[in-house]
Amino acid sequence: MAVASMTLQIRIEHSRSLKDRRQVVRSLKEKLRHGFNISVAELDEAVTWQSATLGVAAVSGSRDYLAGLMAEVESAANRIAGDLGAEVADAWWELLD
Secondary structure, eight states, X not given: OEEEEEEEEEEOTTOOSHHHHHHHHHHHHHHHHXXXXXXXXXXXXXXXXXXXXXXXXXXXXXXXXXXXXXXXXHHHHHHHHHHTTOEEEEEEEEEEO
8 A cells, every 4th residue: 555645835925814825725625635535634834824835645555546646636736726826836745655
């Protein structure tokens, strides 16, 4: 069994309040969860209104499947964040056995 974990650094330039930030983060998390059947959680505290860090995790018996899934999740996160007026500033992932 393999586990994939991804970290997404999100920049929300238009955010002027904690409410704006929460709306973007919540929407991104829900869309990724439902689109890919993965676990998504916010990793940092709401220290600034213009940034957030999300963690993504998936489990499978196939490393190849997970590698493809993480590439798709990263692509979708970039697209969804753009639709929400944000951007993925950085993303990295790793596979664990």
